[in-house]
Amino acid sequence: MSIGWYLAVSAIVFCTGAFGVMTRRNPLVVLLCLELMLNGANLSLIAFSRMWGNGDGQILAIIVMTVAACEVCIGLGMIVAIHRQRLPIDVDELRELQG
Amino acid sequence: MSSILFFIAAIGVIAGAIGVVTLSNPFYSVLALVGHLLSLAVLFLLLRAEFVAAAQVVVYAGAVMVLYVFVVAYVGGEEQSLSGQPTRRARSRGADGRKLSGALFAGALLVELLIALLGSGLKAVEGDGAPYAPGPNAFGTPAYIGNLLLTRFLLVFEAASLLLLVAAVGGVVLARRRGGLEEDAEGPRRLTPLDILRPRGTGTMVEGVEGLALAHARSGGGSDPDEEHGAGGGW
Numbered sequence: 643m644s645i646g647w648y649l650a651v652s653a654i655v656f657c658t659g660a661f662g663v664m665t666r667r668n669p670l671v672v673l674l675c676l677e678l679m680l681n682g683a684n685l686s687l688i689a690f691s692r693m694w695g696n697g698d699g700q701i702l703a704i705i706v707m708t709v710a711a712c713e714v715c716i717g718l719g720m721i722v723a724i725h726r727q728r729l730p731i732d733v734d735e736l737r738e739l740q741g
Numbered sequence: 742m743s744s745i746l747f748f749i750a751a752i753g754v755i756a757g758a759i760g761v762v763t764l765s766n767p768f769y770s771v772l773a774l775v776g777h778l779l780s781l782a783v784l785f786l787l788l789r790a791e792f793v794a795a796a797q798v799v800v801y802a803g804a805v806m807v808l809y810v811f812v813v814a815y816v817g818g819e820e821q822s823l824s825g826q827p828t829r830r831a832r833s834r835g836a837d838g839r840k841l842s843g844a845l846f847a848g849a850l851l852v853e854l855l856i857a858l859l860g861s862g863l864k865a866v867e868g869d870g871a872p873y874a875p876g877p878n879a880f881g882t883p884a885y886i887g888n889l890l891l892t893r894f895l896l897v898f899e900a901a902s903l904l905l906l907v908a909a910v911g912g913v914v915l916a917r918r919r920g921g922l923e924e925d926a927e928g929p930r931r932l933t934p935l936d937i938l939r940p941r942g943t944g945t946m947v948e949g950v951e952g953l954a955l956a957h958a959r960s961g962g963g964s965d966p967d968e969e970h971g972a973g974g975g976w
Contacts, residue, residue, distance in 0.1 A: 643747045646866045648788065649858040651751045655758045655777075657851035662762035664843035670767045670813060674774050678758050681781055684793075685754075686858075692788040695871025695880060697889050700790050701897070704886070707793075707801060708901045712908035714805050718812045719915030725816045726918075 648689035656682030667732050669724075673717045680710045747787055753780030771809045778802040789873055792886040 659678030666672055684703045691699025721731065729736060757777025761770045778801050785794035859866065871880075878884050890898045 643744050643787070643869070644867050645870055646859050647747065647751070648784065649866065650855060651754060651784070653851055653854040653858060654755055656854065657847045658755070658758040658762055660850060661843050661847035664846065665840050666762070668767055670809070670816070671761070671770050674761050674767075674770050674809070677774060678761055678777070681778070685781060685784060688785055688788050688790045688793060691790070692870040693865050693868070695873070697880065697885055700793050700881060700886060701889055701894050703790070703793050704796065704890075705897060705901055707796065708905060711800065711805055712904055714808060715908045715912040716915065718808060719912040721812060721816060722916040731816060 645689050645693045649686055652682045652685035652689065654682075655679075655685065667734055669717070669721055669731060669733050669736075672733060673714065673721075676713065676717075677710060680706055743787060746783065750780045750783035750787070753777070754784065767813050768810070771806060771813060774809075775802050775806050778806070788870075789879075789881040791881050792883045793881070795883075 656679050659675045659680075659682060662675030662678065663672055666675060684706050687699045687703045687706070691697065691703075724731060724736065754777055757773050757775075757780060760773030761777065764770045764773060778797060782794040782797045782802070785791075785797060873880060878888075
């Protein structure tokens with residue numbers, strides 16, 4: 643398959659994730675949709691890496707996966723902290739940065 | 742063969758992504774994301790990225806998704822579909838407008854990305870990629886990636902490990918048990934080594950608030966004049 647097909651799939655996945663980030667209200671699902679966007683970017687990085695026969699894109703994809711893991715760690719910690727404070731798990735309700 | 746595999750995996754990737762966005766129960770969204778990640782690993786294998794595919798399956802679809810499942814089970818994510826519930830519709834009146842504008846924005850972004858990626862007219866985008874020769878140190882194998890990570894990208898590697906450490910500490914700090922709601926479960930205040938070493942009367946906040954009567958009874962009013970004097974000296 644030519645590289646363009648992979649790039650099209652990555653664009654579709656990225657836009658699906660962006661749509662989810664903008665429309666869903668549960669922060670857990672918002673985090674999942676952020677993962678989708680990062681995965682779309684990862685797929686295009688690896689496709690370009692294959693296109694040039696150069697390993698730099700794969701290294702960048704691994705670093706993106708690391709950053710995604712950190713983001714999941716912090717995001718889930720925040721969701722657990724929100725749940726402990728008996729606040730609603732809803733990004734529309736959480737509009738005040740007060741403890 | 743490879744094109745058949747590509748289409749199967751691409752359909753899995755896109756179906757998993759749509760499932761994550763549209764399913765109402767967050768638990769099913771997590772399961773859809775696992776399917777999405779496994780299909781994406783097949784695409785990575787087709788692109789000769791063996792190590793990244795293995796890391797994707799083991800780290801992402803394994804460890805990170807287990808973390809998600811734990812948090813979903815702990816928080817107990819409430820059912821909320823993309824269209825919103827009837828009981829909530831009165832409160833969130835802007836749900837339809839937000840969905841419409843989100844769809845418009847995502848569609849515009851998709852069109853723009855596809856024009857930029859596919860309409861660029863680059864010859865290499867239509868090709869199958871660089872020539873590939875199999876071997877133990879071939880492109881994308883663990884030896885190749887490890888060689889790059891430990892020579893050319895060593896600084897990036899160390900920065901990533903430091904970032905992981907910071908994120909782990911931050912996650913523990915964020916999710917720790919705070920005072921307030923669960924204070925009774927922790928029982929009475931424990932004696933720390935600092936309490937034994939500290940001379941009596943040079944109190945902490947706890948001693949100042951509730952241990953004053955104890956200090957009276959214990960030292961027979963030894964520190965009482967000082968306190969009186971201190972209170973009077975304020976004038």
